[in-house]
Amino acid sequence: MIDNEIIQEIRETREKLWEDSGCDLNQFFEALIERQKNRSNLGSVATKVGECASVVEETKTGSYNAKD
16 A cells, blocks of 8 residues: 555545544534535535535547547
């Protein structure tokens, strides 16, 4: 498993957020959603706990796919 300063900081932050939520999964995700709402660069990633993810098919005209 990869282990460096950044990964360690991510793990420590995740553990702190988990403890702050009282080790309750619903509280944990509610807190994450609230944090996302306050970060303009993330947009509206999730709106409620339990929301299913969706897949969006991108066209092949994106610059990352220029060869297609």
